[in-house]
Amino acid sequence: MSLAGLRWVCQSFDALDGAALYQIMRLRQEVFVVEQTCAFLDADGWDLHAWHLAGWAGEHLLAYARIFEPAVVREEASIGRVVSAPSHRQQGLGISLMDQAVEKVRSFGPGVPVWIGAQERLCRFYAGFGFAETGERYLEDGIWHRGMQATTDQLGRHPVV
Numbered sequence: 001m002s003l004a005g006l007r008w009v010c011q012s013f014d015a016l017d018g019a020a021l022y023q024i025m026r027l028r029q030e031v032f033v034v035e036q037t038c039a040f041l042d043a044d045g046w047d048l049h050a051w052h053l054a055g056w057a058g059e060h061l062l063a064y065a066r067i068f069e070p071a072v073v074r075e076e077a078s079i080g081r082v083v084s085a086p087s088h089r090q091q092g093l094g095i096s097l098m099d100q101a102v103e104k105v106r107s108f109g110p111g112v113p114v115w116i117g118a119q120e121r122l123c124r125f126y127a128g129f130g131f132a133e134t135g136e137r138y139l140e141d142g143i144w145h146r147g148m149q150a151t152t153d154q155l156g157r158h159p160v161v
Contacts, residue, residue, distance in 0.1 A: 005057060006055045006056065006057055006062065006063075006096065007055070007056045007057075008053065008054070008055055008056075008100050009053075009054050009056065010051050010052065010053045010054075010067070010100070010104050011051070011052050011054075012050075012051060012052070013047055013048045013049070013050065013052065016052060019059075020052075020054065020061075023054075023060075023061040024052060024054065024061065024064055025042065025043065026061075027061050027064055027083055027085060028042050028064065028081055028083055029042055030086070031083045031086065032081075032083070032141075035086065036141075036143065037142070038141035038142060038143065039141070040141050046066075046068070046072075046073060047066065049068065049072050049073075050066045050067060050068055050072075051066070051067040051068070051069075051104060052064070052066060052067075053065045053066075053067055053097070053100055053101055053104060055093070055096065055097060055100070060085075061085070062084065062085045062088050062093060063083065063084045063085065063088075063093050063094070063096070063097040064081065064082075064083050064084075064097075065079055065080070065081060065082045065083070065097055065098075065100075065101045066079075066080050066081040067079050067080075067101060067104050067105060068080075069108055070108060070112055070113070074115055075113070076112075076113040076114055076115040076149065077105050077108050077112055077113065077114045077115070077152075078114065078115045078116065078117075079101050079105065079114065079115075079116045080116065080117060082094070082097065082098070082101070082116075084097060094125065098125075098126075098129050099157075102129055102155045102156065105152055105155065106152045106155065108152060109152065110152060110153055111151050111152060111153055112151060112152045113149060113150075113151055114131075114149065114150055114151065114152060114155065115147060115148070115149050116131055116147075116148045116149075117140065117145050117146075117147055117148075118131070118145060118146055118147075118148045119143050119144070119145055120137060120143075120144040120145060120146055123146055123148065126148050127148075127158070128157065128158055129150075129155055129156065129157065129158065130150040130154040130155045130156055130158050131148035131149060131150045131155075132148060132149060132150060133146045133147070133148055134146075134147045134148060134149045135147045
């Protein structure tokens with residue numbers, strides 16, 4: 001599959017149709033609940049207030065992220081529920097997804113702080129987009145995480161050494 005053929009759509013909850021919402025929830029549960037064995041309520045009520053960024057190949061959802069404007073969930077804007085389909089990993093899909101997420105949060109304005117709760121194994125990946133670790137590590141759903149933050153001015157592709 002070529003990433004050039006992906007169709008990226010970023011919509012509010014109200015703009016999602018039933019089929020899109022079903023695929024979003026299914027992919028999130030497939031990865032976070034089943035694959036990563038995290039028993040948590042994925043439908044947490046926050047989807048109603050989020051931007052839903054989805055990468056589609058035809059009618060198939062391959063990548064997704066949930067994005068919040070500042071002062072919705074946190075003081076900062078935030079990116080979460082970052083996920084790619086297991087069948088399409090190691091093809092640069094996560095990079096394309098984060099490029100799109102960065103583009104969306106940049107639309108919130110210059111200098112806007114952006115937060116991400118990163119699984120520790122992915123900190124280096126997110127650092128490649130300009131995020132820096134903040135605070136102590138924390139355990140969430142049995143997986144170690146670190147808070148990471150950047151401003152919209154700092155976000156973009158960065159070489160990680």
